[in-house]
Amino acid sequence: MEKLFSLGFNRRSVLGLAAAAPLLAATRSAVAADSLGFGELYGKYSVLGLEFSEKVKKLAGRQVAIRGFMAPPLKAEAAFFVLTEVPMALCPFCSSDADWPDNIIVVYLDEKQTFTQPSQTIEVRGKLEFGSWTDPETGFVSLLRLRQAEYGTV
């Protein structure tokens, strides 16, 4: 696991060789990133509110790498996408965009990248940010974000 995160992305190769499995080995990133798992986002789950984990608080503002699945964009023009722990149906039980699970991460891309298939595991790197924030264009409320992010398939 540790070894993986010392390896970097090359966006061009990501786009060009989307189907190639060993592509993370392509180049080395200049920026080191700490790994963060979906199981490590919250320190406490409560009906009356969640508490971010110490790890999230410690890594805030730093480069982190998270693996997950890309949910389809909310709107074609949205500057972000939602990273989920498992491939998911958008709100499986109703027709609203509001009912996402609490363990999602909103990813703001540094530059536009092509979208992947929903069952494709991706690794996203970006600057971690936590706390409630409402996207001014879409009104989408997020608790955890990766800014200036980029991603590659795994």
Added chain:
Amino acid sequence: MRKIFAALVVSTVLAGAAQAATVYPLDRATILTASPFDFKVEFNSVVKPEDVKITVNGQDYKTVLGKEVQFVAEEKNKDKVLGSAVILRGLTIATAGDYKVEVSAGSETKSVTWNVYGTGAAPKAKNVIFFLGDGLSVAHRTAARIMSKGMTEGKANGRLNLDDIPPAAFIGTSATNAVATDSANTMSAYMTGHKTAVNAIGVYADRTPDSLDDPKVETIAEALRRQTGKSIGIVATSEVEDATPAAVVSHTRNRNDKADVVGMLLDAKPDVVLGGGSAYFLPQATAGSKRKDDKDYIKLFKDAGYSVATDKAELAANINANGLLLGLFHPGNMDVTLDREFLKKGTVDKYPNQPGLVDMTKVALDRLSKDQDGFFLMVEGSSIDKMSHPLDWDRAVIDTIEFDKAIGLAREFQKTNPDTLIVVTGDHTHGVSIIGTVDDEKPGTEMREKVGTYAEAGFPNYKDENGDGYPDKIDVTRRLFLNANNGPDHYETFRPKMEGPFVPAIQNEKKEYVANEQYKNVPGAVFVQGNIPKSGDSGVHSVDDVLLQATGPGAEGFKGYMEQSDVYKVLADALALGSKQTN
């Protein structure tokens, strides 16, 4: 040709040749005497106020209705002018009978007839317990009986609690705008006596984009508050602001206005509210909130006198307490029985102390029954539906067994409180049937060949050795095979989903639902081609009638085929909601 036709339509509209305005309540609406409702007429063109003529039973409407309408010169959807309208909010009609409402403006005319009905002066029932199995279909009942009780030589080895409540009526569930239906408009019909459009609750669906301005009708909670001193309870395993529990108290064109529904719950102040959905009670700054404002409804409910329970222990501590009770046990929908009690999947690791429907129903009954005036309690088995959508039949059936156990509590209560009417029904059905069994012991590796039909089905081998009413194991070697007649592309695994609820299809970048490849490599899984549009993520509701059962005083009012909205009339009569019972 098409172009010419379109041009003709346009010119017809412009010329205002005879066309129909729309009147709410719709034609053939049934209205409880003295219950407030909004009257609205939508014209398809812009008309002059002086041209609007409204008569009721041939007289000027003001003479009969006693109030004057408000004229809206232009209703708009963004920049598009939809036409003029007149609105009269909070109208009541005191005297039962047929009311023919005739409306005209220029060449637009419309005539509708409402039936205003009264009730007996004295209530037949002191208490009403309304059990709503969301999506409850015949297959769920049959499977619950076989899984829970077993079957020998074609005869059930035991009976469910709901097996001893007489079937009373078949219910037609269609919406005002479609033959198909959803949990909002269906529960709204039960709880208001008016049919409405898909996704709407406690309102007729008008044409304006605002979802909170639609013509309202009275909910049962409002009628109970207006006419009686009865307590009101709402118990669900879904979010308490989800469509079914919301319909007891709310008014919105869009069931997804969940943040607003929480405010409506507070306005209605039910004495007991138990379920999931805390995320819509938390101010947006709190992690886990789904609100988009700073309102703290936990605090607001406490300020209004509510005790707040957030887990099983806090709920149990509240059994005999007095006062108002809000129990919220999950930020979203509560985990289903199979996960909560047996497999510990879903989100049970995060929220390990959730009560079940039986625990919640018990607390609700204990508290509400202290009211000398009686009570109305709505209990929803929410996840029968929420697990039927993703085709997770084992979870849907185990939740049906739990729902039945809650009915058992009510039946016990009824023995010592015979002045209690119990209704058990679904809001709509699912396209699900049991076709036989899947037998792992059959030869070969192809799971499809292990499906037993006709005589080859044999009997399933679930066991309930600990006698808790649930099968000891769900993944037995010969199990019931349930199937939906519709769905998205998915993989059929022929097995219970032991790792958590089934997610049959996921969305791709074209917003189409494709089979979830997570299940592709399950041994023997087969691809099932979907037969609904690719925008559909899961199995859909069916249009089939719902079976309604009832026992207790007033149950004789249910019979034959009934429109869903007519069920309210029977409830209103049992509770004498047409007569004032408080000073």
